[in-house]
Amino acid sequence: MNRLGIILAVLFIAALLVMGLSLGLGSVALSPGDVWAVVTGGGEPLQRALILELRLPRTLAAFATGGLLAVAGALMQVLLRNPLADPYVLGISGGAAVGALLSMLAGLATVLVSGAAFAGALLSTLLVFGLAHGTGSWTPVRLLLTGVVVAAGWGALISFLLAVSPGAQLPGMLYWLMGDLSHASHPGPALIVLLLAVLLAWPLGRSLNVLARGSLQAAALGVSVRPLEWTVYLLAAALTASAVTLAGTVGFVGLIVPHMLRLVLGNDQRIILPAAALAGGILLTLADTLARTVIAPQQLPVGVITAMLGVPVFLYLLHRSR
Amino acid sequence: MDTPLLRLEQVVIHVPGRAGGSPLDFAVQPGECWGILGPNGAGKTTLLHTLAGLRSARAGHVVLAGKRLGELHRRSVARELALVFQDHHDGFPATVLETALIGRHPFLRPWDMESARDMALARAALARVDLVGLESRLVGTLSGGERQRLAIASALTQDPRLLLLDEPLSHLDLHHQVAVLDIVRERVNSSCAAMMSLHDVNLAARHCDHVLLLYPDGNACWGPTEEMLLLPVLERLYGQKLVTGEVDGVPVFMAAGGALDGS
Amino acid sequence: MSAIRSVTVPPAPPPWIVAWVVLCLLALPVKVLGEIRVTDDAGREVHLAKPAQRIVSLSPHLTEILFHVGAGEQVVGTVSFSDFPAAAGRLPVVGSAGQLDLERILALEPDLVVAWQSGNPSRQVTRLEQLGLTVYYSEPRRLADLADTLEQLARLTGVPESGAARAEALRQGVRALTAQYAHRPQVPLFYQIWDKPLMTINDEHIIGELIGLCGGHNLFGELPALVPRLGPEAVLAADPEVIVGGGSGEDNRAWVDDWRRWQDLTAVQRDNLFFIPPSLIQRQTPRILEGAALLCEQLEQARQRRPESGR
Numbered sequence: 001m002n003r004l005g006i007i008l009a010v011l012f013i014a015a016l017l018v019m020g021l022s023l024g025l026g027s028v029a030l031s032p033g034d035v036w037a038v039v040t041g042g043g044e045p046l047q048r049a050l051i052l053e054l055r056l057p058r059t060l061a062a063f064a065t066g067g068l069l070a071v072a073g074a075l076m077q078v079l080l081r082n083p084l085a086d087p088y089v090l091g092i093s094g095g096a097a098v099g100a101l102l103s104m105l106a107g108l109a110t111v112l113v114s115g116a117a118f119a120g121a122l123l124s125t126l127l128v129f130g131l132a133h134g135t136g137s138w139t140p141v142r143l144l145l146t147g148v149v150v151a152a153g154w155g156a157l158i159s160f161l162l163a164v165s166p167g168a169q170l171p172g173m174l175y176w177l178m179g180d181l182s183h184a185s186h187p188g189p190a191l192i193v194l195l196l197a198v199l200l201a202w203p204l205g206r207s208l209n210v211l212a213r214g215s216l217q218a219a220a221l222g223v224s225v226r227p228l229e230w231t232v233y234l235l236a237a238a239l240t241a242s243a244v245t246l247a248g249t250v251g252f253v254g255l256i257v258p259h260m261l262r263l264v265l266g267n268d269q270r271i272i273l274p275a276a277a278l279a280g281g282i283l284l285t286l287a288d289t290l291a292r293t294v295i296a297p298q299q300l301p302v303g304v305i306t307a308m309l310g311v312p313v314f315l316y317l318l319h320r321s322r
Numbered sequence: 323m324d325t326p327l328l329r330l331e332q333v334v335i336h337v338p339g340r341a342g343g344s345p346l347d348f349a350v351q352p353g354e355c356w357g358i359l360g361p362n363g364a365g366k367t368t369l370l371h372t373l374a375g376l377r378s379a380r381a382g383h384v385v386l387a388g389k390r391l392g393e394l395h396r397r398s399v400a401r402e403l404a405l406v407f408q409d410h411h412d413g414f415p416a417t418v419l420e421t422a423l424i425g426r427h428p429f430l431r432p433w434d435m436e437s438a439r440d441m442a443l444a445r446a447a448l449a450r451v452d453l454v455g456l457e458s459r460l461v462g463t464l465s466g467g468e469r470q471r472l473a474i475a476s477a478l479t480q481d482p483r484l485l486l487l488d489e490p491l492s493h494l495d496l497h498h499q500v501a502v503l504d505i506v507r508e509r510v511n512s513s514c515a516a517m518m519s520l521h522d523v524n525l526a527a528r529h530c531d532h533v534l535l536l537y538p539d540g541n542a543c544w545g546p547t548e549e550m551l552l553l554p555v556l557e558r559l560y561g562q563k564l565v566t567g568e569v570d571g572v573p574v575f576m577a578a579g580g581a582l583d584g585s
Numbered sequence: 586m587s588a589i590r591s592v593t594v595p596p597a598p599p600p601w602i603v604a605w606v607v608l609c610l611l612a613l614p615v616k617v618l619g620e621i622r623v624t625d626d627a628g629r630e631v632h633l634a635k636p637a638q639r640i641v642s643l644s645p646h647l648t649e650i651l652f653h654v655g656a657g658e659q660v661v662g663t664v665s666f667s668d669f670p671a672a673a674g675r676l677p678v679v680g681s682a683g684q685l686d687l688e689r690i691l692a693l694e695p696d697l698v699v700a701w702q703s704g705n706p707s708r709q710v711t712r713l714e715q716l717g718l719t720v721y722y723s724e725p726r727r728l729a730d731l732a733d734t735l736e737q738l739a740r741l742t743g744v745p746e747s748g749a750a751r752a753e754a755l756r757q758g759v760r761a762l763t764a765q766y767a768h769r770p771q772v773p774l775f776y777q778i779w780d781k782p783l784m785t786i787n788d789e790h791i792i793g794e795l796i797g798l799c800g801g802h803n804l805f806g807e808l809p810a811l812v813p814r815l816g817p818e819a820v821l822a823a824d825p826e827v828i829v830g831g832g833s834g835e836d837n838r839a840w841v842d843d844w845r846r847w848q849d850l851t852a853v854q855r856d857n858l859f860f861i862p863p864s865l866i867q868r869q870t871p872r873i874l875e876g877a878a879l880l881c882e883q884l885e886q887a888r889q890r891r892p893e894s895g896r
Contacts (some may be wrong), residue, residue: 027815028822045849046821053846054818081413107833110781166666167683167704171814172781182816183781203432209420210427214411219376221480222400222428268412270435297819298810299782 004271009277015063018282022059022289023051027296061184061246062288062302063281064191066253068243070280071197074261074272075236078212079229080140083262086255087240090147090233094154095124096244101161101173109185116246121241124150130231139215143233179250179303181288193242197235198277198284204228205270212267250303252310253280260318325388326351327402327484327515333382335372337365343540345382350517350532352483355510357530357547358519364536366519367408370486372519374405386484400428401477403484404477408492410469412461419457421472422448425479440479447478450505452498466493474502478509485509487518491525503529523575527551535559549574561583616777626730627702627722636743637697637719641690643710644682644701646868647723647738648673651699653871654735654751656742669864669872678809685709691716697741699723706814725869727794732756751871758874762798766881769800770888775820775852776803777830778867780840782814791869797883801827821847827887828852829880831863855890859883 004178024035028050037043072087080089087093099120103113113237132146158177165173175182201208207228211218215225243250257280265271287305294300326349343365350356358366371377373384375391381417382562384391387402404425412421422444423436430436448454451471456464464472470493475483485506491499506516507529517534526533527547534544535560543550553566556575563578613756622632640660642648644669651660652670662679677693680686682704690698695718700710702724714720721741725731739748740769776792778784786792788806796803804823805813820828828850830841838860845853852858861883 027818046824049821049847049849050818054816054821078414083414163684166681168779171779171784175782180782183784200420206427206430206432209416210424212414213416213421213424214413215378216371217407217411218395218406220374220400220407221424222397225395262414267416292816293816297805297815298808298813299816 004274007265007271007275008278011275011282012304015278015282015285018285018289019059019063022062022285025289025293026055027292028052039317053232057185057187058181058288058292059131059190059285060187062181062285064187064194065181065184065243066257066280066282066284066287067194067277068190068197068239068246068280069250069254069284070257070276071194072199072236072239072243073280074258074269075208075232075239076254076278077234077258078208078269079236080144081212081214082140082144083259084255085144086252087236087243087255088249088251089144089151090128090237091124091150091154092121092237092240093244093249094151094158095120095127096241097120097177097249098154098157098161099123100176100248101158101165104169104173104176105161105165110185118241118245121237121244125234125237141205147166156302175301176248178301179236179248179306180301181247181291182299182301184246187246190242190246193238194277197266198274201232201235201273202270204231205268205273208232208269209267212269216272247302250284252306252314253284256313256317257283260313263317263320289308326385328517329384329385329442330373331383333372333384334380335365335368335542336378336380337368340365342380342539344542346534346544347382348534350484350515352513352515353510353533354515355506356515356517356524357533358517358536359526359533359559360522360536361521361538364538365540366536367488368550369536370405370488370517370519374403374486376405376430394476397428400480400482402482403486404482406473406477406485406487406490408488410473415462417457418448418453418459418461418464418472421461422475422479425476428480436541443481444479447475448472451475452477452501459541467495467498470501471544472499474505478505479561480487483514485514485516485518487516489519489521491520491522496537499525523551523556527572527574562566600780621740623740625737626724626734629722631719631721631741633697633719633741636694637741638790639693639695640697640699640742641679641693641695642667642699643679643685643705644699644723644762644869645669645673647699647701648676649870649872650735650738651742654739654742655744656738659742661695662690665877669870676838683757687712687716690718698740726789726791728755728759728791728798728873731791731869731871731873732759748869755871755874756764759798759877762874762881766800766885767798769885771800771802772824772827772884772887773802773804773825774827774829774884775805775823775825777828777840778812779831780833782841783817783820784812784814787814791844791873795873795877795880797876799884801884817847819842821850824851826851827859827884828856829859829861829883831867832860833850835862835864857883857887857889857890859886 024030024032030047034043034047035051038048039308069087076085076087076089077083096117099116100113103116128147128150132143143244162173207223210223211228219225258276261272261275261279265275287309288302291302291305328350330346330348334343343547358369360366361582368377372379386399423440426436426440451474453468453475474490490502494502510516517560530547533547533550534542535550536542553564559566564575565578567574586699620632620634622630637658640651641662643664647665648660648667649669651657652673657672659660660676660891662677663673665675665678665681666707679689681702682888683706687709690713698713698718700720700722702722710720723734725734733754735752736748739745775851776785777794778786783886787808788803790811793803793806804825828844829839832838832840841858843862844850844858847853861876861879865872
C-alpha cells in the first residue's frame with residue numbers, strides 16, 4: 001500500500017506541475033507570476049480570458065483524454081493478454097470517427113459532432129460485442145479478430161467520407177482524425193468518467209492480475225472469468241468513447257503509457273491502473289502544450305506530437321524489453 | 323464414514339469426438355492419494371479440468387465437499403481445491419513471488435492487499451519447492467523444472483484440501499520428482515487428498531494408494547493400487563508388452579520389446 | 586474614262602475593284618480569326634486555331650468568369666459546386682475540383698480545358714494534356730491577374746471586346762476603391778476564413794490585397810503560410826479592431842458572432858464583427874469587387890466607431 005501511495009503522490013505532483021506549465025505557455029507569453037495572479041483571483045482581463053477560458057479547459061481536456069486512453073489501453077492489454085493492444089484495436093475509434101465525420105459533412109454544430117462521435121463509439125462496441133458473442137467461444141483471439149475486422153470496415157467508410165467531402169471540409173476532418181484538442185470544451189464529464197472508472201477498476205485489480213495469466217488459470221483460482229471480461233471490455237469501451245468524443249482519435253498514448261509503466265512499476269494492475277490515469281494525463285498535457293507552442297501562432301493537432309514522440313519511445317521500449 | 327472430499331456420481335467426461343465412456347463413480351476420502359493412468363489422449367487432463375469445474379461433464383455430477391460443483395461459486399471451489407496445470411502460459415512478466423502469491427487470490431476480498439500471513443505462506447511454499455532466493459526473478463527466465471515447481475508452490479499457497487495435479491513431474495529431475503511426491507504425501511497425510519495424472523506406472527505404484535485407469539476408448543476402471551496394477555490390465559491399457567518384477571515389496575513394470583501379440 | 590458620260594446611271598464599279606474590295610473585306614476577319622495565342626498563368630503558351638466552342642471548366646470560379654465575359658454558351662461541362670450564375674448549375678458535371686472524372690471530360694470532346702492550377706490535381710490535368718487536350722492554367726493571385734484572366738479567356742473564346750470591357754470595368758472598380766479607401770487611416774483586423782480549424786490568410790492571398798485596398802492591416806499578414814491555422818489565443822493577443830469572416834454558408838454568421846464571448850476584445854466592444862458571404866470574397870471572380878466594396882464599407886464603419894471620430 002505504501003508503494004502505491006508513494007507512486008501516486010509523485011505522479012500527482014508531476015501532474016500539477018505539468019498542468020501549471022500548460023497554463024503558462026501558449027501563443028502569448030505569460031510569466032509564472034501572471035499565472036499565479038489569475039489562479040488566485042486577480043490578473044488583467046486578457047490574462048484571465050487566456051488562462052481561465054482558453055488554457056484551463058484545454059489543459060483539463062488534455063489531461064482527461066490522456067488518462068482515459070491510458071487506462072483503456074491498460075485494460076485492453078489485460079483483456080486481450082497482449083502487450084500490443086491499444087484502445088482502438090476493437091474498432092471503437094472507427095465508429096466514433098464515422099459518426100463525427102458524417103456530422104461534419106452535414107454541417108452540424110460541435111456539440112452534435114461530439115454526440116455523433118459518442119453514438120458511433122457505442123454502436124461499434126455493441127457490434128463487436130454482438131459478433132463476438134454470437135460466435136460462441138469468446139477467446140481473446142476471437143475478440144481481437146472481430147475487432148480488427150470491424151475496425152477495417154470503419155476504416156473503409158472513413159476513406160469514403162474523406163474522398164467525397166468538399167475540399168474546404170477536409171482540414172477539419174483530418175484534424176479530428178489525427179486527434180485535436182483545440183475545440184475540446186467541457187472536460188468535466190470526461191474527468192468524472194475517468195475517476196469513476198479507476199475507482200471501479202481498482203478493486204478488480206488483483207482479479208485482473210490473475211486474468212492476465214490466462215482464463216483457465218484464473219477460473220481455477222476463483223475468478224468469474226466471463227463476467228470479468230465483459231466488465232473490462234465495457235469499461236474500456238466507455239473510457240475510449242469518452243476520450244474520442246473529446247479529442248478525436250489521438251494515437252499512441254493508450255499503447256505507450258501502460259507499457260512504460262509496466263517496465264518501471266511491474267505488473268500489478270492495482271498500481272498500473274491509477275498510475276496510468278495520471279501518467280497518461282501528464283503525457284498528453286505535455287504533448288498538447290507542445291502542439292500549441294512549437295510553431296506558434298500556428299497550431300498543430302496534438303496527434304502529430306504523440307505520433308512523433310511515440311515512435312522513438314516505442315522503439316526504445318522494444319529495445320529495453322529484450 | 324466422514325464426508326468424502328470429492329464424489330463422482332456417474333460422471334462421463336466430455337471428450338470431443340469420443341462417443342461416451344464408462345461412467346465414473348467413486349469417492350475420494352481425505353488421506354487418499356489417487357493416481358490417474360492412461361495413454362496420451364485418454365482424457366486425463368479433461369478429467370482433471372472437469373473435476374476442477376473448468377469443464378462440464380457430459381453426464382453425471384461432481385460433488386465437492388457435499389455440494390454439487392455446478393451449485394458452487396467459483397471462489398468457493400478455489401478454496402477447496404487447487405489445480406496444477408500441465409502447461410504454463412505467462413502472458414505478462416511477473417516475478418516468482420507474485421506468481422506464488424496468486425494462490426491466495428480465492429481468500430482475499432477485492433479491497434484486501436496481501437497480508438503478512440499471505441506473504442509468509444507464499445515464502446514457505448517457495449521454500450518447500452526449493453525456490454528460495456529466486457523471489458524476484460521474472461517467471462520467463464525460469465527453466466522448465468523451476469517453472470513446474472513454482473506451479474506447485476502456487477498450489478501450496480492456496481492451501482487446499484484437495485490437490486489436483488496434471489502431470490506434475492514433467493521437466494523435473496529425479497531429485498525434484500521425489501521431492502514433489504514427498505510434498506504430495508505430506509499433504510495427504512495431513513487429511514488432504516490428492517489426484518494426480520502420471521505417466522510413470524511405477525511411481526503410481528509406489529506413491530498412490532488408489533489408481534484410476536483411463537482407456538482411450540472411454541472405458542475406465544478404478545480401485546486400490548494393489549488390486550489394479552496387474553500385468554494384463556496394464557498391458558491392455560498401454561497397448562504395450564510389459565515385464566514385471568518386485569522391489570521392496572512393490573511391483574515394478576517395464577516395457578518389453580516386441581508387440582503385444584507376441585510377434 | 587471620258588469626262589462626258591451619261592448622268593442618269595452611275596457606272597457600275599469595274600469587276601476587279603469589286604473583287605479587291607470583297608477580298609479585303611474577307612481578309613479582315615481572316616486576320617482576326619487567325620491563330621489565337623495567349624500565355625497562361627503557368628507561363629505556357631496556349632494557342633487555338635479558332636475560338637473555343639466546347640469548353641470544360643475545372644473550377645466554379647472559372648465557370649463564373651467564363652459566363653461573365655460572355656462565353657457561357659460555349660461551356661459544355663464544369664465541376665461540382667459551380668453554382669453561379671444559375672445557368673452554370675445546369676451544366677454537366679465532370680467531377681469535383683479536387684478529383685476530376687477524366688472519362689467524362691474526354692467524352693465531352695472539349696477544345697479547351699480551363700484548369701485551376703492550385704486547386705486541381707496536377708497529375709490528372711497533365712494526363713488530359715497528354716491525351717491531346719488544350720489546357721489553360723489559371724491561378725490569379727492578385728486583382729490585376731484576375732483582370733488579365735478575363736481578357737485572356739475572352740480572347741480564347743472569341744469575345745475579346747466583351748472581355749476587354751469587363752476587364753477594364755474590373756480595373757476601374759479596383760482603382761475607384763483604391764482611390765477612396767486605400768489611404769484612409771489603417772484598421773488592424775483579423776480575417777477568419779474557416780472555423781474548425783481556425784484559419785486566416787496572409788498578405789499574399791488575394792483577400793490580403795483587398796484588405797490593403799480598403800485601408801486595412803491584416804494582423805497575421807506576415808505569417809509564412811498562405812492559409813495559417815491559428816488558435817484563439819493568437820487572436821486575443823493581437824486584439825484586432827475588426828473581425829471579418831465568412832461562414833459555413835452564404836448567410837451563416839455563426840463563426841463571426843462566436844467571438845462575442847470574449848467581451849474584452851476591441852472588436853467585440855465596438856461591435857465590429859462583420860460577415861461577408863464567402864462567394865463574394867473567397868472566389869476569384871469579378872464579384873470579388875462586391876466583396877471588396879463590402880469590406881471597405883465595413884472598415885469605414887469601424888473608423889466611424891472610433892472614440893476620437895467624434896460620433
